[in-house]
Amino acid sequence: MPAPEPVVYRHEPHAVLPPELVDSLNQVYFLHRLATEPEKLVPPGKTLLSMMIHSQMKKEKSNQDQSEVLLERVQEVAHRAFWNEAIESLSSPLPSVQLPRLKRLYSDLAEALTPLFPPNHKAILSLEAHLPPTSSPLHSALIFLKELLLVLRGRCAPIRDEEIDQLYTKLDEWRDPIGQSSDGIFNVSTCVSLAESMKADLNAAVIGSMGEQEVKGYVLHEAKTQERDLIIDLWDARQEPTGQALREQWRSWVALLPAQMEAPFSPVESDRRWILRLMAQLAANTPITCGLPSSLYEALPPHFFFVAPKLLYAQNYLQAVTIAASLRSLTRLPTPWIRARRLTITSGDVHAGEESRLREAVDRTLRFQDPVFQLLHRRLSESLTKQVLEYMSGEQLSRQKAGMPESMKTGRTIGENRPGKRVALPDHPGSSSRSEGATAAVVVKGFEEPVLVDAVGGVFRELLQSVTWVERVWGDMV
Incomplete structure (x- = not known):
């Protein structure tokens, strides 16, 4: 199975990113590609379910590989003060001091165990009771x-039985006589x-x-x-991110649209x-660029962060298709029998002047500034x-006819407390009445050759997938 390309490009500005952030970015990018193009990630004979289980196992294995370093860091920086304070409180001989501290420990246990029951x-009620x-x-x-x-042993996976049995044995050893309070704190942790x-x-089950x-x-x-x-966490530096910073970046980016670019498609x-x-x-x-928070003028807003690699590919592909069409305009070949006749007359040699003229034309055509x-x-x-505009408008009309709501709001709290303006696209494109539009041939004047028609159709599908994904994820912020 080919590994997905890492979303964090390997160049100097990103070389100092924390490993945890890099892992988070690549994990989310893996899910993004699994959702948008599973056919490129799921190997033959496998299912999407197997890829999700593989992802869970890979994540758990990665955590195990770094467990000693992370555990040491957490114990030294964050947990040490918490557990030391608990040990000190339970070391007191006075029940009036021990009981309030035990109650707080029980509350922590209840919070950790509630999703399992x-x-x-009865177990949760006992932990929450006075x-x-x-x-x-x-x-x-x-x-x-x-x-x-x-109770936990009756609800855990068989692989956890041995761990629970060992902990149960330690409690027996702690029982008579009652040892240090640190032993009890260890069992709670x-x-x-x-x-x-x-x-x-x-979750795996x-x-x-x-x-x-369902998967x-x-x-x-x-x-x-x-x-x-x-x-939102990366781009909104506030203590409680609301997404307002992303909305402002989006509006500033859209405002840079030149009026002459909008004229051919009015009204929009x-x-x-x-x-x-x-x-x-x-x-x-x-x-096309969309890196981590920066002030680059030409950078896309952060909403495009995970589709930027696909958009860059589409941009390069558009230029490649244009180059192919430009070169095709230089080689309007006659029928095969006429070409064979000419080669026979010239003994297979191409006139030097004709070759030079063709080379100059090719060199000129490959430049972006060339008029052709x-x-x-x-x-x-x-x-x-x-x-793309026609397709997206058709999608909106089909959703309205189907009785879907005109606006949806998802994700975190929106700063302006106003309803979203966008409709979330269906999760499964095949469910749309206009999904066949994405597979229809796109014929453009100058690109009528069958090979070029297929290429244009391919890049159109890539663009449409990126546009629909951005609208699906960020519908209330765009």
Whole structure:
């Protein structure tokens, strides 16, 4: 299986990124590609379900590889003060000091274990209940922890049985006489870690019980949610990100659309102008970029971060198709029998002047400033822009006829507290009544050759997929 290209490009500005951020970016990018182009990631004979399980196992293995370093860092920086304070409180001989601290530990356990139990389960209710007065709170805690471990053993995966049995044995050793309070704190912290492992097992089990269509929906939901949350966290530096910073960047970017670029497609709805802005940037000779937060003038807004590699590929492909069409205009070959006759007369030699003229024409055509190149490139870009606008308008009409709501709001809180202006696209393109439009042939004047028609159709599908994905993820912010 070919590995997905890392979304973080290997060049100097990104060389100092924290490893955790790089892992998060590549994990979200993997989900993005799995949702948008699974045919390029899922090997023959495998299913999307197997790829999701592989992704879960790979993530868990990566965490295990760095577990010692991460555990040491967390214990030294974050957890040390917390557990030391708990040990100090439970070391007091006074029950009046031990009981409040045990209650807070039980609350932490309840928070960690709640996802593993149904509502109103006896174990969770016991953790959340008030502690009865007792002269030996540590003895009571010991008995309760042993009962809790038995309940967890009945709900955990078989692979966790040995870990629970070892913890149960340690509680027996701690029982008589009651040892140091640090031993009890260790058992509580181990229960919290065990709960995290059990939640990971539960997620894998839930995914494994899904059908293929359910897995597709799950992958789409996870890809959209994680992409949105990660981008907002990276670009919105506020303590509680709202997405307002992204909305401002989007509006500033769309406002740069020249009026002459909009004229051939008028009238254009205000919430579709961003498509014109994107297509104008794709038609330019400047490479598409969308890196981590920067002030580059030509950079796309962060909404395009995970589709930027595909857009850059489409931009290069558009120029390649234009070059092919330009060269084709120089070689309007006669019929085969006439060409054979000419070669026979000239003994297979091409006239030196004709060869020189053709080489000069080819060299001139390969330049972006060439009038023929610019004419064909503009014609191709305008045709694709029109096709994308028509397709997106058709999608909106089909959703309105189907009775879908005109606006949806998803993701995090929106800063302006106003309803979203966009409609979320269907998760499965095949469910749309106009999905066949994405596979129809796109014929542009000057690109009528069958090979060029296929190439233009391919780049149109790539562009349409990127546009629909951005609208699907960021519908209330664009």
